[in-house]
Amino acid sequence: MHTLIDRTTLRALLEHARPQRRTILCGGLLVLLSGLAAAALPLAAKELVDRLGAGGGITGLLVLLVGLALAGAVIAMAGNYLLERAAESVVLGARKRLARRLLSLRVPEFQRAEPGDLLSRFTGDTTLLREVCTHALVGLITGTATTVVMVVMMGTMDLVLLGITLAVLAVVGLLALAGMPMIEKSSHAAQSAVGETGARLERVLGAFGTVKAAGAEAREIAAVEHGAREAWRAGVRSARWEALVHGVNGLAVQASFLAVLGVGGARVATGAIPLSTLVAFLLFLFFLEEPIGQVLHAGSKLQIGFAAVRRLREVEQMRTEPVGTGGSVAARPAERGGGRLSFSDVRFRYGPDLPEVLRGVSVEVPASGMTAFVGPSGAGKSTLFALIERFHEPDSGRIRLDGRDLADWDLVGLRAGIGYVEQDAPMLSGSLRENLVYGRPDATDEEVRDVVARTRLDSLVDRLPAGLDTPVGHCGGSLSGGERQRVALARALVSLPRVLLLDEITSQLDAANEMAIRDVVTTAAKTMTVLVVAHRLSTVTQADRIVVLDSGTVRAVGTHDELVASDPLYAEFAATQLLTGERGG
Numbered sequence: 198m199h200t201l202i203d204r205t206t207l208r209a210l211l212e213h214a215r216p217q218r219r220t221i222l223c224g225g226l227l228v229l230l231s232g233l234a235a236a237a238l239p240l241a242a243k244e245l246v247d248r249l250g251a252g253g254g255i256t257g258l259l260v261l262l263v264g265l266a267l268a269g270a271v272i273a274m275a276g277n278y279l280l281e282r283a284a285e286s287v288v289l290g291a292r293k294r295l296a297r298r299l300l301s302l303r304v305p306e307f308q309r310a311e312p313g314d315l316l317s318r319f320t321g322d323t324t325l326l327r328e329v330c331t332h333a334l335v336g337l338i339t340g341t342a343t344t345v346v347m348v349v350m351m352g353t354m355d356l357v358l359l360g361i362t363l364a365v366l367a368v369v370g371l372l373a374l375a376g377m378p379m380i381e382k383s384s385h386a387a388q389s390a391v392g393e394t395g396a397r398l399e400r401v402l403g404a405f406g407t408v409k410a411a412g413a414e415a416r417e418i419a420a421v422e423h424g425a426r427e428a429w430r431a432g433v434r435s436a437r438w439e440a441l442v443h444g445v446n447g448l449a450v451q452a453s454f455l456a457v458l459g460v461g462g463a464r465v466a467t468g469a470i471p472l473s474t475l476v477a478f479l480l481f482l483f484f485l486e487e488p489i490g491q492v493l494h495a496g497s498k499l500q501i502g503f504a505a506v507r508r509l510r511e512v513e514q515m516r517t518e519p520v521g522t523g524g525s526v527a528a529r530p531a532e533r534g535g536g537r538l539s540f541s542d543v544r545f546r547y548g549p550d551l552p553e554v555l556r557g558v559s560v561e562v563p564a565s566g567m568t569a570f571v572g573p574s575g576a577g578k579s580t581l582f583a584l585i586e587r588f589h590e591p592d593s594g595r596i597r598l599d600g601r602d603l604a605d606w607d608l609v610g611l612r613a614g615i616g617y618v619e620q621d622a623p624m625l626s627g628s629l630r631e632n633l634v635y636g637r638p639d640a641t642d643e644e645v646r647d648v649v650a651r652t653r654l655d656s657l658v659d660r661l662p663a664g665l666d667t668p669v670g671h672c673g674g675s676l677s678g679g680e681r682q683r684v685a686l687a688r689a690l691v692s693l694p695r696v697l698l699l700d701e702i703t704s705q706l707d708a709a710n711e712m713a714i715r716d717v718v719t720t721a722a723k724t725m726t727v728l729v730v731a732h733r734l735s736t737v738t739q740a741d742r743i744v745v746l747d748s749g750t751v752r753a754v755g756t757h758d759e760l761v762a763s764d765p766l767y768a769e770f771a772a773t774q775l776l777t778g779e780r781g782g
């Protein structure tokens with residue numbers, strides 16, 4: 198149910214405008230002053246007609262009139278500039294707030310949202326606040342004030358004519374009140390449709406190759422067009438209501454103008470009022486169209502703003518967590534060496550309606566050496582890593598690092614001590630060097646060069662046109678899947694973690710590179726705790742211990758030789774070399 202003004206939304210809107218309140222107040226006062234200067238014009242005109250009638254001089258009055266008009270224009274310009282400036286600052290403030298919010302979102306919240314839709318709130322909805330927080334708010338106040346002042350002045354001239362005017366204007370008010378909530382509703386629908394279409398487009402662009410290969414361009418174009426059309430339809434609905442509200446204003450002023458002309462003319466004829474009063478009254482009516490229009494315009498813009506604020510508030514209500522400090526020295530743990538991890542009876546599901554993914558996992562991971570996790574696809578290996586990073590919290594059970602529950606660690610400090618290489622090894626926009634030092638921007642050139650050599654990236658660096666400074670941004674740019682995996686490992690190594698989580702990082706490497714990376718990881722395991730999700734037998738046989746996961750439980754733990762002898766599932770995997778493949782039938 199949409200009411201004209203929802204208090205919470207109004208409060209949220211004012212919250213956006215609050216930091217700019219001084220500038221808005223100054224700008225608003227200037228705009229009000231210019232409005233009052235305009236309101237004084239009919240009075241001066243009345244005086245002029247009276248003097249002409251009495252045969253008096255009007256030069257001084259004419260100079261005053263010109264002065265009033267000029268001063269009004271200059272004051273209006275200054276006021277509008279201040280309001281425009283404040284409007285830009287409101288958008289900046291909203292974008293800063295939203296950017297911080299988006300980057301602070303907890304992982305499950307982010308996974309539930311559509312990145313494209315979140316983006317549309319950053320680009321589209323913040324822009325809508327621009328006019329609303331300043332011009333509309335000020336327009337509402339100054340328009341109302343100017344209207345009240347003019348109505349009072351008209352009342353002092355002739356109450357009969359004022360009564361006619363107010364009766365006509367009351368009709369406008371009622372129609373406007375009926376139209377406003379519809380503007381808000383349609384505007385929200387339009388913005389939501391833009392968000393959904395943006396989300397779809399984002400998914401399509403993210404899988405560009407797949408879309409092309411499937412020949413699905415026409416289908417996707419149609420879907421995006423459909424979404425755009427939905428937004429258009431809602432936008433047109435809003436425009437219709439806006440046009441109606443504004444059109445009614447013009448009509449009402451003209452109607453009251455004609456009514457006042459008729460009744461006023463009769464009153465002049467009977468001598469009830471002088472001609473100058475009628476002229477001034479008609480001028481007031483003429484000028485009244487602007488402040489009333491201002492109020493109506495502000496009202497409809499506010500409705501659009503409410504829709505935007507509601508969408509921004511939806512993001513603000515999503516759960517957040519402390520933000521990382523960019524791998525600064527202060528955030529890095531003082532302890533060095535590996536970290537002892539223990540899982541006791543950990544249970545976890547991704548959502549209340551989803552099946553349990555981890556069903557009582559208990560396992561100890563000592564502080565040094567390499568521990569490999571193997572098991573069928575969907576067994577919960579990556580989920581275990583996500584829980585170590587505290588992307589999600591277990592539903593029950595405990596995960597401890599060095600004997601301390603992960604929940605008791607400072608989140609930023611905890612993550613600063615963990616290096617995580619995701620399965621799809623994403624690249625970030627920027628140069629290769631920026632990608633490598635992403636987790637630790639203060640790494641020295643020597644450290645970077647050392648890691649580049651260890652991860653066999655030196656031939657890549659030699660080949661790139663600007664070496665380490667070559668942009669490799671979007672989707673890894675020119676990098677192959679195997680190169681991206683090595684860059685991701687190098688990035689994790691540069692950040693000097695205590696615990697290194699590697700999720701299938703050799704899946705796209707050729708034999709030579711895989712062997713080299715295996716050596717790097719084996720060496721790293723001497724100084725830090727290394728956990729790998731592995732799908733190649735060669736990686737696993739190097740591990741100090743292997744944890745076999747199956748359907749969210751630990752099936753067996755041991756060395757390769759022990760497990761081949763004791764665990765039929767592992768033996769089957771080892772025989773086929775498909776350590777994380779689907780289980781045989």
Ligand SMILES: Nc1ncnc2c1ncn2[C@@H]1O[C@H](COP(=O)(O)OP(=O)(O)OP(=O)(O)O)[C@@H](O)[C@H]1O
Pocket residue numbers: 308547551554572573574575576577578579580581777
């Ligand atoms: N964000 C998520 N929301 C809902 N379910 C999820 C999510 N991520 C994973 N799952 C489900 O949880 C289960 C375990 O997934 P997980 O990625 O941990 O398995 P895995 O053992 O790493 O598999 P693979 O070897 O194929 O990578 C799977 O059934 C998967 O579909």
